[in-house]
Amino acid sequence: MTMASGExxxxxxxxDIAVEAVDxxxxxxxxxxxxxxxxxxxxxxxxxxxxxxxxxxxxxMKMVTTVSPxxxxxxxxxxxxxxxxxxxxxARLGVVPQEDIxxxxxxxxxxxxxxxxxxxxSWSDAKAKADALLNFVQLTERANDKVDPLSGxxxxxxxxxxxxxxxxxLVLLDEPTTGLDPQARHLLWERLYQLKDQGVSLLLTTxxxxxxxxxxxxxxxxxxxxxxxxxxxxxLISQHCSREVLELRFQGHEPAELARIATAAQxxxxxxxxxxxxxxxDGDAALxxxxxxxxxxxxxxxxxxxxxxxxxxxTGRSLDE
Amino acid sequence: xxxxxxxxxxxxxxxxxxxxxxxYRFRSSWRGLVVTGLFSPLLFLLVMGTGxxxxxxxxxHDLGTPSYLAYIGPGLxxxxxxxxxxxxxxxxxxxxxKWEGGYxxxxxxxxxxxxLTVGHxxxxxxxxxxxxxxxxxxxxxxxxxxxxxxxxxxxxxTLTCAAFAAPTVAFSSAQTGDGLFPLVxxxxxxxxxxxxxxxxxxxxxxxxxxxxxxxxxxxHGVELSRGLSTGSLTLVGAxxxxxxxxxFILVGIHRSRAGIRKTLAA
Numbered sequence: 001m002t003m004a005s006g007e008x009x010x011x012x013x014x015x016d017i018a019v020e021a022v023d024x025x026x027x028x029x030x031x032x033x034x035x036x037x038x039x040x041x042x043x044x045x046x047x048x049x050x051x052x053x054x055x056x057x058x059x060x061m062k063m064v065t066t067v068s069p070x071x072x073x074x075x076x077x078x079x080x081x082x083x084x085x086x087x088x089x090x091a092r093l094g095v096v097p098q099e100d101i102x103x104x105x106x107x108x109x110x111x112x113x114x115x116x117x118x119x120x121x122s123w124s125d126a127k128a129k130a131d132a133l134l135n136f137v138q139l140t141e142r143a144n145d146k147v148d149p150l151s152g153x154x155x156x157x158x159x160x161x162x163x164x165x166x167x168x169x170l171v172l173l174d175e176p177t178t179g180l181d182p183q184a185r186h187l188l189w190e191r192l193y194q195l196k197d198q199g200v201s202l203l204l205t206t207x208x209x210x211x212x213x214x215x216x217x218x219x220x221x222x223x224x225x226x227x228x229x230x231x232x233x234x235x236l237i238s239q240h241c242s243r244e245v246l247e248l249r250f251q252g253h254e255p256a257e258l259a260r261i262a263t264a265a266q267x268x269x270x271x272x273x274x275x276x277x278x279x280x281x282d283g284d285a286a287l288x289x290x291x292x293x294x295x296x297x298x299x300x301x302x303x304x305x306x307x308x309x310x311x312x313x314x315t316g317r318s319l320d321e
Numbered sequence: 322x323x324x325x326x327x328x329x330x331x332x333x334x335x336x337x338x339x340x341x342x343x344x345y346r347f348r349s350s351w352r353g354l355v356v357t358g359l360f361s362p363l364l365f366l367l368v369m370g371t372g373x374x375x376x377x378x379x380x381x382h383d384l385g386t387p388s389y390l391a392y393i394g395p396g397l398x399x400x401x402x403x404x405x406x407x408x409x410x411x412x413x414x415x416x417x418x419k420w421e422g423g424y425x426x427x428x429x430x431x432x433x434x435x436x437l438t439v440g441h442x443x444x445x446x447x448x449x450x451x452x453x454x455x456x457x458x459x460x461x462x463x464x465x466x467x468x469x470x471x472x473x474x475x476x477x478x479t480l481t482c483a484a485f486a487a488p489t490v491a492f493s494s495a496q497t498g499d500g501l502f503p504l505v506x507x508x509x510x511x512x513x514x515x516x517x518x519x520x521x522x523x524x525x526x527x528x529x530x531x532x533x534x535x536x537x538x539x540x541h542g543v544e545l546s547r548g549l550s551t552g553s554l555t556l557v558g559a560x561x562x563x564x565x566x567x568x569f570i571l572v573g574i575h576r577s578r579a580g581i582r583k584t585l586a587a
Contacts, residue, residue: 028587067428068586087335087431095429101422105346114345118338118430163429 015079018043018170018201019064024073026059033059035225036073041218043169046192046202048216050209050307056225057205058098061174064203065095078169091119094163094171094200098178100155102147108158109134109143116165126165133161137191153184160191171195173204177211189214209307219307221314228314233307240313241305242268244283248276248290249299261293270312277309335432339440340447342427347448354452362456365397366390366463369520384522386551387467394465395546396519398456398474402449402482403517403539407510409445410489411502417441418494418584428585438578442487442570449482450475460550468552477549477562481542484566487573494580513539541565 019041026034034056041047049057062068064077066086075082077089103111109130116126134140137157142150150158156176163171176192177185192215196202206212212219213233220230229236237243248254254276262269262278267286270277280286283302290297374389386392417424424437432440453475460466466474492505516523516530517539523531534540541562548554548562 062586065429087433090429091431093429097422097425097429099422101426103346103423103426104421105349110345114342115426115430117341118335118427118432120338120431162426166430 016043017041017076018045018078019047019203020074020076021060021064022074024060024063024075025071026056026063026068027071032225034063037220037222037225037227039220039227039230041170041201041203043201044196044199045217046196046204046215048212048219049203049205049222050207050212050219050311051205051222051228052207054224055222057222058174059225060222061172061203061205065093065172066090091166092169094166094168096160096163096171096173096176098174100152100159102155102158102162104147107144107146108139108150111147111158112162112165115162119166121166129165133164136164136194137161138187151184153180153187156180156184156188157191160188164195168200170201170203173202175205175207177206177208185211209311213307221307221311223315229310236307236310237305240310242279243281243305244279245303245305245309246278246280246283246286247299247301247303248278248295248297249274250276251298255295257293258290258295261290261295265289268313277312279305279309279313335430335436336440336443339427339432339436340444343440343444354448355455359455359459361401362397362459366394366459369393369397370463385553386547390463391465391467391550392547393520394460394463395471395474395550396517396543398453398460398478399481399542399546400514400517400519400539401456402453402478402542403485403513404510405449405452406445406482406485407489407505409448410442410486411493411505412499413445414441414490414493415496415499415502418581424581425585434578434582434585438490438574438581441581442483442490442574442577445486445490446479446483450479453478453482466550468550470549470552470554474546474549477542477545480563480566480570481538481545484538484542484569484573487570487577489573491573491576491580494577494584513537518543538566538569 017040019039021040022038023036024034024038025032025036037056037060039047049060051057059068063070063075063082066077066082066089069083078092080089082089103114106114112130112133113123113126116129117123121129131140131143134143137160139154139158139161142154147155147158160173160176163173173192177188180188189211192202196215202215204211204215216233218230218232219236221228221236229240231239248258254271258276259269265286268279270279278286278290287300287302370390370393374393377389384392424441427437428434456478457471457475460474461471465471489505493502496502516526516534517537518534519539523534523540526534545554545559545562545566548558
């Protein structure tokens with residue numbers, strides 16, 4: 001394990017834990033990218049790290065991929081020490097970076113075959129695996145094409161296929177669907193579900209709440225290098241949010257008396273630039289109550305509370321900021 | 322997807338797999354190397370060796386070679402090593418580390434930073450070795466070598482190439498962009514090309530400049546190649562040139578490793 005000086009490895013990591021981090025820090029000079037986080041990812045589960053840009057998600061991922069050593073704290077990946085056993089850990093990892101770093105001088109299939117060779121996989125196994133993976137990510141028909149003409153979604157799927165050439169025990173995905181259209185995102189999610197069904201552990205970062213809700217067994221919300229909250233999506237919503245959210249839109253500013261009326265009714269509100277959110281277990285009842293108090297919005301929507309609302313409640317900011 | 326469980330074999334060095342990957346890629350880009358190894362020296366030899374050489378040979382000179390062509394031929398081999406090592410150490414390094422990010426992907430495999438560093442500098446040098454074989458063949462066709470020791474000239478030139486590639490990779494890996502690269506070409510490579518003794522003896526330079534020239538690995542590379550071509554090289558002299566270039570390679574690899582590690586971890 002990566003150990004801070006003075007710490008002892010008194011608690012061995014259980015065999016069923018893919019990643020265990022204890023008080024993990026990453027500093028770049030005076031800048032604290034990760035300020036002491038602890039989490040654990042059980043084998044076979046999907047764990048999401050959620051947060052806006054600069055939250056420390058990518059720095060955390062780079063420590064887990066063994067590329068960037070932790071400044072202090074304890075980190076174990078697949079039961080091994082990232083500093084001492086980097087090569088052995090990476091042999092069992094699949095890494096999907098934020099950018100699609102594909103070899104544009106090679107064809108789609110060659111990208112997979114040649115990358116397999118980095119893992120010491122035999123030529124025959126590498127070729128068979130490449131064909132199976134191309135089928136898995138629905139790129140068989142593009143096997144002999146160069147990479148450049150592929151669409152963004154296809155490149156992403158190829159990057160994911162490349163991360164699977166070594167049958168990894170743990171796949172790390174850094175913002176896997178950023179920049180993809182909804183159809184491409186859903187196809188990718190479906191493939192990630194299949195991986196999960198096969199027992200592969202997934203650790204992903206995202207700033208899409210729906211992605212985290214769709215994929216993750218557990219997640220942690222990071223903000224400014226620390227963990228703002230951790231749990232299952234349902235736990236986080238129930239702990240930090242009401243069951244429903246009432247969205248109100250007004251012509252111009254929201255009425256000055258709205259906050260007073262809501263507070264009197266024990267309803268929490270959040271004012272966004274384009275709308276006001278009212279957190280309530282029964283959105284329709286809350287709307288009726290406000291209308292009875294002469295609050296007249298131009299548009300209303302009652303919806304289920306999401307992780308986006310959790311993030312807003314925890315940090316006071318939306319994820320896009 | 323297949324249910325076969327693959328067993329990655331990381332017992333063998335990743336360097337082998339790194340070279341294998343590069344050689345596979347090279348199948349689509351080998352033509353550039355032929356230009357470096359064949360056409361550039363041919364042009365230089367025709368223009369400088371026979372054209373300018375015709376004038377030089379008519380005058381009185383004491384170059385220690387039967388002709389000006391025989392004088393500059395090995396020098397051109399060494400300076401092309403310097404140019405190849407520098408050029409390949411600048412932009413392609415930045416490309417693999419930052420622009421295209423091929424080494425980011427490679428480092429997600431069992432390859433280590435040490436293997437990437439040595440592999441990258443080694444691959445620059447290995448390609449130049451192939452070009453230097455062609456170059457040496459051209460020189461031989463022009464009747465340049467006067468000694469069988471010239472058979473070692475491609476190795477000497479490759480050493481010179483690595484002596485430039487290693488520090489240049491270190492420099493490139495420490496940069497955030499390629500803004501300074503043209504300046505390196507203009508204010509480092511061109512002066513070294515002109516003042517490394519490839520075209521005239523550095524004894525013709527003012528004393529101070531001559532001593533500065535002796536500190537450059539390009540001069541050592543030129544002397545090594547020329548000595549092998551003329552057969553005038555002593556063992557001590559050869560070892561001195563090799564050690565001097567070797568020091569640049571070792572320090573360059575050390576600094577490159579640090580730069581590459583820092584860049585890929587950022």
